[in-house]
Structure formats: C-alpha cells, structure tokens
C-alpha cells in the first residue's frame with residue numbers, strides 16, 4: 001500500500017448548483033430551465049424537470065448535517081439569479097431569497113464548512129433570455145454585474161471564495177452549437193458573441209468585487225478538457241491544436257493570461273464569426289484578474305484530422321477535427337462509454353503550471369457517473385455499494401498527488417456531487433452523489449463512497465495499492 005497525503009489546509013468537499021438542487025419553491029422568477037421544461041418536457045429524460053429535485057430550499061439544515069458527517073470542510077453551490085433578484089434591471093433582491101441564502105450560508109459556517117459561491121450555473125433568467133437574448137446582449141452582461149453587486153453586498157462578509165461562472169463555454173456549446181441548452185440555436189457567430197459577452201459579464205463582476213470587497217477571493221470554474229491525438233502525424237496534431245484553441249484556450253487565455261489568442265481571432269474572422277466588441281470591453285476582460293481557477297474534469301477529448309467533408313451550414317469547431325475513439329481506451333460502461341483517463345488530471349495540472357503562471361487552482365468538479373442499476377440496492381449494512389466509483393476516484397487522486405508533488409498549485413478537491421441531483425436534460429439518468437436521492441420520498445441514502453471520502457477528508461490522506469495510470 002502507498003499513502004498519499006495532501007497539503008495542510010487542503011479543501012475537501014463537493015460541488016452542486018442552485019438550479020440542480022434547490023427546487024423552484026419560493027422563486028420569484030423562472031430560469032430558462034424552469035420555462036424550457038414547461039414548454040418542452042419531452043426534451044428531458046423521463047420528463048423530469050427542476051421543480052422539486054433535492055428540495056434544498058426546505059431541507060438544507062439536514063443536508064448541511066450530512067455534509068459535516070461526510071467530512072466536508074467546504075462546499076460549492078450557486079446562488080440563482082432568478083431567485084435572488086426581484087428586479088433584474090436594478091438588482092433589487094427578493095426578501096425571501098435573502099432569508100434563504102443567509103440561513104443556508106449560516107448553517108454551513110456554523111458546521112465548519114467553507115461556502116464557495118458561484119453566481120452562474122447555466123441558469124439565465126427566462127425574461128432576460130426572451131427579452132434580450134440572454135448573453136447575446138451586452139446589456140445582460142451589465143445586468144449580471146448588478147446581480148453580482150447585490151450578492152457581494154449581502155453575503156460578502158460570509159463568503160470567502162466567489163466564482164463568477166461555472167463552465168462558461170457550456171452554455172455556448174449547449175445553447176448555440178449543439179442543441180442541449182435553451183435557446184437551442186445553432187449559429188457560430190452568435191456562439192462567439194455569447195462567449196465574449198459571458199467573459200464581459202465575468203470581468204464586470206470581478207470589477208465590482210474589487211470595488212466593494214476588501215477581502216475574499218474571486219475566480220472562475222472552467223471545464224478543461226485536455227486534447228489527445230490519434231497519432232503523431234502533423235495533421236492529427238494540428239487537429240488537436242485547433243480543438244485546444246477552441247475549447248480550452250478560448251476562455252483560459254483571456255481570463256488567466258490576459259490575452260485573446262491571435263489565432264482564435266483570425267479563425268473567427270475567417271469564418272465571419274468575430275463578435276461585436278468595443279476596445280473598452282476587450283480591455284476590461286484582459287485587464288481583469290482572478291485570484292484562483294476552478295477546474296472541472298470528467299473526460300478527455302481525442303481527435304483526429306478530418307477525413308470526411310464538413311457539411312454543416314454554420315461554423316462549429318468540428319470544422320477543424322473529428323472526434324476519435326481510442327481502440328485501447330478504458331471506458332465507463334455506465335456513462336455513454338465515456339473514456340476514463342486519470343492521467344489527464346496530471347496533464348491539466350502540468351499545463352496550468354507551465355503555461356498559465358502556475359495560478360492557484362482547485363479541482364472544482366470530478367465525478368464518476370453510474371446509473372441506479374449499476375450502483376445496486378442498499379446493502380445489508382445500510383450502504384449502497386459504489387466501489388467502482390471509489391476505485392476511479394483513487395486513480396484520479398493519485399494523479400493529482402503526483403501533480404502536486406511536481407509543483408502544481410492545487411488547493412482542494414470537490415467531487416461532483418453531494419446528493420444525486422438533476423442534471424439538465426439528462427435529469428436523473430446518471431447518478432454522481434455521495435448520497436442517493438430517492439425520487440419518490442426525497443430520502444437520502446448513503447453510498448460507500450461517502451464513507452471512503454470521510455476518511456480521506458478528515459485524515460487528509462488515503463492509502464491504496466500502486467495503480468496503473
């Protein structure tokens with residue numbers, strides 16, 4: 001057995017989000033998820049929507065007790081724009097939401113759990129999407145900063161770690177390229193515009209944070225998907241370079257390196273997709289500075305040079321590559337045969353260390369999807385046996401440990417997720433939680449991973465056999 005210890009003060013916990021856990025009770029407005037579900041329930045797995053989900057809005061006290069029992073010293077969730085704000089133009093808050101978020105934060109703090117609060121987890125208020133096109137409009141970036149101002153003013157003294165956006169590229173992909181988020185458009189130029197305006201919203205929120213807050217830290221959570229090639233041929237390597245440029249560097253470079261990649265601007269211009277911008281807004285983004293980066297990692301990306309013609313009538317990143325499945329890869333049979341590649345965690349850490357000034361970062365989401373059948377029933381000892389998940393978590397954490405040994409500036413790990421939660425159009429198709437959610441009763445049932453994690457978090461170390469990577 002080998003023992004893997006983590007640096008003192010390492011953050012251990014889980015990540016979740018408001019729209020995936022709270023339920024819609026008490027909300028003054030709909031988000032696009034609430035309204036899209038009522039318009040097209042057939043787009044959602046088993047026609048399950050976001051109305052009840054984990055019912056955190058009413059069950060938060062018991063849930064925080066469970067967090068403590070699982071050894072968490074920190075927890076990320078998000079404040080819903082469509083709950084906190086009554087008037088989107090002024091940023092005027094909703095009294096009941098203020099009460100709820102204070103109570104939830106107080107409960108965490110009283111139990112020794114550091115709240116990490118995100119402001120946007122894919123949940124555009126419906127009215128802003130329908131009136132202005134959401135982040136298609138720079139005005140909505142400004143409104144986001146008013147929401148952020150309200151949140152910092154109300155909760156800034158309770159929250160040390162703030163996050164502007166979770167996976168800002170995902171609403172671009174889902175809403176404007178690949179049709180899995182509302183408004184389900186497929187339009188390369190709009191996609192680039194939305195990406196730019198999200199960065200603008202981020203920068204404006206950071207600006208407000210610097211103006212208001214004397215302490216605390218602010219960052220952004222990016223889903224960094226390292227790209228691997230089919231072969232070492234120049235064509236395949238070029239394909240991987242483009243995928244990395246479009247999916248990783250598009251946000252990483254402006255937000256961490258303070259520059260828009262020249263090649264990206266040229267590429268967008270070539271496809272007539274350059275967003276409308278002003279020099280002031282570009283400067284606001286590149287001047288803005290984050291204190292830390294969050295990184296979400298689930299799967300690697302593998303690409304090859306295109307072999308078939310590109311047939312879409314709008315620009316999409318696949319113009320430059322085709323996806324490639326490694327015939328020797330390991331795959332998760334419970335998650336669309338997604339590839340399992342723990343060494344990618346090491347590669348992400350190395351990239352941040354070598355190319356992004358070794359900025360302070362934490363693993364903000366890592367999770368192993370299983371379905372109910374594969375997790376199986378509650379065992380005689382009252383625990384659901386998700387050993388498959390524990391084994392894979394160990395393998396990924398061994399890689400993180402190697403990275404820290406080699407100089408990665410990583411300060412914590414949050415597993416996705418705490419209690420099985422509602423995952424957008426996939427609803428409850430795949431489970432990720434430390435606790436199973438019984439959809440009928442709302443009961444939380446413990447999985448073995450929670451017991452394993454408690455030991456890890458409380459001792460700040462774990463032991464395992466040396467594992468292949």
Ligand code: FCB
Nearest residue numbers: 017166167365416423424
């Ligand atoms: C991530 C999202 C999160 C959740 C997991 C499974 O991409 O941040 O909301 O749905 O995937």
